[in-house]
Amino acid sequence: MPASALDILVQHSLRKTTVRMQVLDIFLQAKEALSHNDIELHFNQLDRITLYRTLKTFEEKGVIHKAIDGSEKLKYALCSGHCSEHAHEDHHAHFHCDHCGKTICIESMHIPAVQAPVGFQLSGAYRVLKGTCAACS
């Protein structure tokens, strides 16, 4: 069964606050990666700055990860369970729909190891697919 918002906060030693619980619930129900604005739209009233800080904290603590999609908008998605402040492990591809703009985690598509160019040191890699998503096809 999926973790609850409270479980996630406890697991990552984060204080239980109204904003955090609500934001986590939104992520738990989402089928795609969410931008700052996507989340804001779920609220009647919410301080923008608090949301920025909430997302930053979640990202730092391994609750959510950035979903790189080649668009100008930064989006986040829930981490898959074993991430922490010290070890993010979201080595999967992301799909970005040209049509609806949604960004979807492709958990099944692993990011292959690559050879670094001469003189370069690698610390990670992203993989982005673009095209038309299942819903838009």
Added chain:
Amino acid sequence: MPASALDILVQHSLRKTTVRMQVLDIFLQAKEALSHNDIELHFNQLDRITLYRTLKTFEEKGVIHKAIDGSEKLKYALCSGHCSEHAHEDHHAHFHCDHCGKTICIESMHIPAVQAPVGFQLSGAYRVLKGTCAACS
């Protein structure tokens, strides 16, 4: 020998203007992908809006391509010659340095074909490597 700024404008049927010539010269000398701000810093005075439009036009006509690097900043680099309004062909990886923030085209690293997830239609893909660049190592 590398194309000159004027050659590039003529090749893409673009009017020769002072701004365009100067911007192209900056790209021709650059060793990394450039953000709007990077370019602005090369000028004593330059209208921001004109630069936005110049970059947009160049991108549409196949003169430059977006260098997706997972950072919040949009960067561009010169296309490698055979791109046009109708066919961009910049299927290479980009390296983003965690240390200096520079983004470098890795022309030698091709982006492999991938299998689309069920129900999805692919139109392209990005590949981003991150780590420490040769200069920062």
Added chain:
DNA sequence: TGTTTTATGCAACATTGTTTCATTTAGCAA
């Protein structure tokens, strides 16, 4: 319950990008 630490709300500011419109310039033809 009271104390300490952390999160929130608000103001002010910075950066990035778009749209509209008047003016200037490039390319072209007379």
Added chain:
DNA sequence: TTGCTAAATGAAACAATGTTGCATAAAACA
């Protein structure tokens, strides 16, 4: 070379996104 026309530029106004500093409120804990 001159004048015309289409395109590019410059300026203003606006929108979206993100950051910092500080006072207040709330959570955790003894």
